[in-house]
Amino acid sequence: MGKVYWISWLAFKEGIKHRILYGIISFFIFVAAVSLLFADFFAIDVVKVGIDFALSGTSLTGLLILFFLCIPMLNRDLDKRTVYFPISSPVSRAQYILGKFFGLFFILLACMVILGILSCLLIKLFMTLYKAYIPLNFSWAKIFLALVFSFLSFLVLLSVIFFFWSISSKGFIVSTFSLMTYIIGESTAVVKEMVSSHPGVIKHIVNFASWVFPNLSYFDLKKVAAHGLHIHLGYILKVSIYAWFYIAILLTLTIIIFQKKDLG
Amino acid sequence: MKKFVLVFLILGYFIIIKNLAGTKPLVLTKENSPPKVIPPAVLKLTWGEFKNLGADFLFIKSLVYQEAEAISKFSEQEWNYVYSVLEASRVLDPYFKDPYWLVQAFFPWEAESPEKAIAFLKKGLSYRTWDWTLPYYIGFNYFFFLRDYAQASKYLFEAAKISDNPFIATLAAQIAYKGGKTETAIAFLSDMYSKVVSEEAKKSIKKRLDALQGVLILEKAVERYKMIFGHLPHTLSELIDKGIIKEIPQNPYHTPYYLKDGKVLF
Numbered sequence: 001m002g003k004v005y006w007i008s009w010l011a012f013k014e015g016i017k018h019r020i021l022y023g024i025i026s027f028f029i030f031v032a033a034v035s036l037l038f039a040d041f042f043a044i045d046v047v048k049v050g051i052d053f054a055l056s057g058t059s060l061t062g063l064l065i066l067f068f069l070c071i072p073m074l075n076r077d078l079d080k081r082t083v084y085f086p087i088s089s090p091v092s093r094a095q096y097i098l099g100k101f102f103g104l105f106f107i108l109l110a111c112m113v114i115l116g117i118l119s120c121l122l123i124k125l126f127m128t129l130y131k132a133y134i135p136l137n138f139s140w141a142k143i144f145l146a147l148v149f150s151f152l153s154f155l156v157l158l159s160v161i162f163f164f165w166s167i168s169s170k171g172f173i174v175s176t177f178s179l180m181t182y183i184i185g186e187s188t189a190v191v192k193e194m195v196s197s198h199p200g201v202i203k204h205i206v207n208f209a210s211w212v213f214p215n216l217s218y219f220d221l222k223k224v225a226a227h228g229l230h231i232h233l234g235y236i237l238k239v240s241i242y243a244w245f246y247i248a249i250l251l252t253l254t255i256i257i258f259q260k261k262d263l264g
Numbered sequence: 265m266k267k268f269v270l271v272f273l274i275l276g277y278f279i280i281i282k283n284l285a286g287t288k289p290l291v292l293t294k295e296n297s298p299p300k301v302i303p304p305a306v307l308k309l310t311w312g313e314f315k316n317l318g319a320d321f322l323f324i325k326s327l328v329y330q331e332a333e334a335i336s337k338f339s340e341q342e343w344n345y346v347y348s349v350l351e352a353s354r355v356l357d358p359y360f361k362d363p364y365w366l367v368q369a370f371f372p373w374e375a376e377s378p379e380k381a382i383a384f385l386k387k388g389l390s391y392r393t394w395d396w397t398l399p400y401y402i403g404f405n406y407f408f409f410l411r412d413y414a415q416a417s418k419y420l421f422e423a424a425k426i427s428d429n430p431f432i433a434t435l436a437a438q439i440a441y442k443g444g445k446t447e448t449a450i451a452f453l454s455d456m457y458s459k460v461v462s463e464e465a466k467k468s469i470k471k472r473l474d475a476l477q478g479v480l481i482l483e484k485a486v487e488r489y490k491m492i493f494g495h496l497p498h499t500l501s502e503l504i505d506k507g508i509i510k511e512i513p514q515n516p517y518h519t520p521y522y523l524k525d526g527k528v529l530f
């Protein structure tokens with residue numbers, strides 16, 4: 001466990017020092033500024049628009065961190081052969097994978113905390129500027145829940161990135177397949193709905209895909225937060241369990257593949 | 265040579281920009297063509313997890329288009345375009361209030377399409393269940409533009425059930441009465457009266473309720489008169505003269521009840 005902690009700490013330190021991280025967080029600040037410029041275009045649901053910008057900005061920034069920070073960090077280990085350093089020391093490949101995963105997990109967590117605070121500040125600013133337009137059932141708990149679920153979706157995607165990284169060491173391939181998985185994951189629910197009335201092979205293919213690819217629309221609680229809609233506790237629990245099972249399966253597969261991988 | 269190419273490219277770029285500025289973002293071929301709505305599933309697929317942001321963007325798009333053009337000179341096709349953009353915004357976020365508001369603000373009045381506004385607003389009823397303004401707008405459109413009192417009162421009743429404003433309840437009852445639905449109006453107001461907490465609201469509803477109960481007594485008497493004598497009475501006093509009723513009920517609004525084309529009014 002100590003070795004996993006050591007690798008994750010190294011990965012965290014490496015990631016947090018990265019300049020790209022500051023660029024990505026600046027991007028969120030830019031999104032927030034744009035939202036304030038656009039606010040006056042809206043007539044009634046102005047605070048809802050502020051929440052949309054805050055939560056969508058967080059999601060987009062999280063995706064940028066995954067694709068422009070996490071993937072290059074993993075590939076750098078293979079490209080610069082730094083992967084041999086921990087592996088040549090008495091660290092198993094499984095410990096190495098878990099250490100790297102938790103390192104990136106904590107980078108994402110740190111970013112989410114910063115983005116979450118910035119999101120809340122933006123929403124609070126909208127609420128102060130447009131007091132009369134606060135959604136009827138607005139609740140900070142639902143905003144927090146939407147942020148937590150966004151974070152869960154990032155972790156699911158991170159496990160997908162790890163899986164493809166264990167198969168291919170080419171950054172471009174890892175990025176392409178991960179992006180494809182993200183797009184499929186976001187579309188699964190809609191496509192399933194579209195083909196539900198179509199009997200035949202397409203329906204089976206889509207059903208199969210929905211089992212293999214993560215259904216990322218489960219994690220999208222932006223509408224719930226923006227309009228203060230009611231959400232069942234059962235849903236929250238089921239989706240959380242689904243996410244952790246998916247992550248655990250993909251990490252296990254990653255470890256199995258990585259153990260058999262010829263790093264030479 | 266390089267400088268010449270650069271100047272040529274920059275010139276070409278500005279010519280394109282100048283031409284693009286006058287181009288409308290819609291392709292309209294047939295007169296009176298129906299609104300071109302992108303299929304909901306395609307819209308949802310395109311915007312992925314950013315559907316809310318997409319709804320906001322499309323709302324701004326429709327607003328900017330209306331502000332850029334003189335809406336008083338809008339053709340039916342141009343209104344159809346605005347409608348389809350707002351419909352796309354609604355599909356992406358059916359809880360978003362602004363598209364409903366904008367449709368109500370322009371379509372019954374400027375576009376002279378209350379039916380379209382009603383159809384649009386009805387789609388929001390199952391989503392914004394807490395919002396009394398949607399059924400209120402629908403009821404208003406039925407009442408003011410289409411003169412369909414039965415539908416108007418139906419939706420205003422819905423609005424009154426959600427809102428705690430007694431004005432809507434009394435308005436709904438008044439319209440129901442105008443549409444010949446006095447008993448429905450009384451039942452609805454009685455229900456509202458029992459549920460409302462504010463004393464002021466209770467007083468307002470009770471007054472309207474008493475007035476409508478007077479109307480109902482007189483309507484039933486007119487019906488009986490017609491059954492017995494085979495024709496409608498000319499005045500309400502005939503009901504007393506012929507012994508159908510003993511007296512005309514008191515109207516709490518202090519205006520006398522009267523008969524017009526067989527309908528009891530006040």
